Amino acid sequence: MYYSKYNIIVHLKNYPSYSIIHNLFHSQATLVSNDFIKRLQEAIQRDTISDMDPGDIELLKSRSFVYSDQDEEKQEIQRTYEAFSASSGGPKYFRHYEILLSYGCNLRCSYCFQKDRHDGLPMSRQRLALALKAIEELDEKATKNAFGDNDNARPALTIAGGEPLQYIPAHLELLEDIIEFSRSHDMNYDFTSNGYDLAKFIPFFQANGKCPTSIQITLDGVGTTHDRRRPHVSNGGSFSYIVDGIDAALKADILISLRVNVDRDNVDGLDLMAQLIEERGWTEKVLPYVAPVTDHSGVNGEYEGMESENVLCRKILERFQGNPALRKLFALRNFRGFEYVRACVETGKKSPPTFWRCEAMLGQKIFDPKGDIYSCFEGSGISKAQVGKYDPEFVLYPELLEQWSNLETLKSLHCADCRFAFVCAGGCPWHVIRTGKPECVPLKHQVTMAWNYFADLVLNNENSSSR
Numbered sequence: 001m002y003y004s005k006y007n008i009i010v011h012l013k014n015y016p017s018y019s020i021i022h023n024l025f026h027s028q029a030t031l032v033s034n035d036f037i038k039r040l041q042e043a044i045q046r047d048t049i050s051d052m053d054p055g056d057i058e059l060l061k062s063r064s065f066v067y068s069d070q071d072e073e074k075q076e077i078q079r080t081y082e083a084f085s086a087s088s089g090g091p092k093y094f095r096h097y098e099i100l101l102s103y104g105c106n107l108r109c110s111y112c113f114q115k116d117r118h119d120g121l122p123m124s125r126q127r128l129a130l131a132l133k134a135i136e137e138l139d140e141k142a143t144k145n146a147f148g149d150n151d152n153a154r155p156a157l158t159i160a161g162g163e164p165l166q167y168i169p170a171h172l173e174l175l176e177d178i179i180e181f182s183r184s185h186d187m188n189y190d191f192t193s194n195g196y197d198l199a200k201f202i203p204f205f206q207a208n209g210k211c212p213t214s215i216q217i218t219l220d221g222v223g224t225t226h227d228r229r230r231p232h233v234s235n236g237g238s239f240s241y242i243v244d245g246i247d248a249a250l251k252a253d254i255l256i257s258l259r260v261n262v263d264r265d266n267v268d269g270l271d272l273m274a275q276l277i278e279e280r281g282w283t284e285k286v287l288p289y290v291a292p293v294t295d296h297s298g299v300n301g302e303y304e305g306m307e308s309e310n311v312l313c314r315k316i317l318e319r320f321q322g323n324p325a326l327r328k329l330f331a332l333r334n335f336r337g338f339e340y341v342r343a344c345v346e347t348g349k350k351s352p353p354t355f356w357r358c359e360a361m362l363g364q365k366i367f368d369p370k371g372d373i374y375s376c377f378e379g380s381g382i383s384k385a386q387v388g389k390y391d392p393e394f395v396l397y398p399e400l401l402e403q404w405s406n407l408e409t410l411k412s413l414h415c416a417d418c419r420f421a422f423v424c425a426g427g428c429p430w431h432v433i434r435t436g437k438p439e440c441v442p443l444k445h446q447v448t449m450a451w452n453y454f455a456d457l458v459l460n461n462e463n464s465s466s467r
């Protein structure tokens with residue numbers, strides 16, 4: 001009998017008689033007594049799992065913690081991968097296109113991952129026409145390949161930068177063309193924006209007959225905390241303009257994805273952010289979430305606020321513990337170990353294994369203002385991340401695309417033996433391509449922290465189901 005290498009055992013500090021066994025491939029988890037864990041660990045050590053009590057074996061089998069041999073597990077992984085590849089969650093169905101209007105920005109954020117790329121002019125109107133033609137071509141091919149006549153999944157068009165919503169003539173012209181394209185191609189569009197000029201843009205969207213479906217806006221805290229981290233290029237604050245922009249967008253019925261980038265400098269400010277959200281009445285059509293500041297492009301060596309994901313996660317969980325309403329309000333993004341456990345506990349469903357780390361791995365195409373194509377937003381503008389060009393002609397480079405596809409979880413040579421592979425999915429592929437090695441986050445620590453955070457809930461559920 002083979003004990004899955006993806007099982008981890010987490011001891012619950014506040015409940016010394018209990019542990020959790022969690023399989024990090026298929027995500028089944030169960031609460032067990034530490035007597036059981038003792039028997040199991042002895043059996044693993046002596047390679048005598050088959051000799052355990054029938055009741056113990058039944059428990060291990062019922063949760064697929066054991067297989068008849070390793071091949072059986074490998075076959076299950078392969079079957080799951082093939083099913084995902086053929087499903088609407090796989091690269092075959094992925095139709096996400098992004099246009100970067102300019103690398104220029106009207107803010108100067110302390111941790112900006114594009115701080116080395118703020119040069120250059122907005123995309124020209126002629127170049128935008130070439131980008132839209134390439135998107136049309138790509139999407140026609142995707143539709144034909146994947147959907148036949150049953151096209152239910154809508155393509156997504158994201159406009160980003162630098163800052164795409166700068167209220168200047170060049171951007172207004174480009175956006176008129178993009179909105180017209182989205183109308184004529186029945187494609188929704190959305191933005192990743194800093195929100196500084198957003199209020200001015202609402203009448204512009206309305207006059208052009210189609211508003212964006214959603215806008216991702218970043219607010220890193222309240223008042224001076226945000227202004228210190230995300231000042232205007234003139235060195236003035238940006239907070240009050242962004243708040244007004246969000247109010248205006250909500251009045252126009254536009255969904256706001258409200259991102260809070262956290263690091264050592266502001267991680268303690270979530271209570272004040274929650275207060276702001278309540279005071280402004282941002283209860284509907286606002287999806288607040290917290291994400292760690294990262295430096296995948298290696299441009300933030302001088303930035304002192306950088307903090308490890310695990311320290312940030314611990315601090316956030318401490319805040320959640322002090323104020324449980326925060327957990328309900330904020331989703332956590334890119335704290336993968338925590339999210340994995342949270343999904344399991346809160347929805348009671350299994351978290352699916354991750355075969356593709358991010359949109360870049362699913363085949364996203366990003367058209368930059370210089371005529372080049374990338375698959376990763378953070379790497380855009382850096383030659384090592386380029387996968388094609390569209391000016392003067394549209395061409396994708398197969399050998400460069402392959403660099404990325406070779407980093408799928410099941411193909412990555414760096415991560416072949418890792419028990420966290422289906423949670424972490426090989427780490428950030430851009431980091432691997434840029435540096436030649438993966439950036440391993442100590443996920444065991446994060447998964448352990450998460451189970452201990454949810455221990456009361458798990459034990460309560462267990463007690464009520466056994467009553």
Ligand code: SF4
Binds near residue numbers: 360376377379429
């Ligand atoms: S490769 Fe993926 S995870 Fe890494 S920076 Fe790009 S989008 Fe993010």
Ligand code: SF4
Binds near residue numbers: 419422443
């Ligand atoms: S990057 Fe590290 S932790 Fe992530 S899957 Fe690869 S080896 Fe495992």
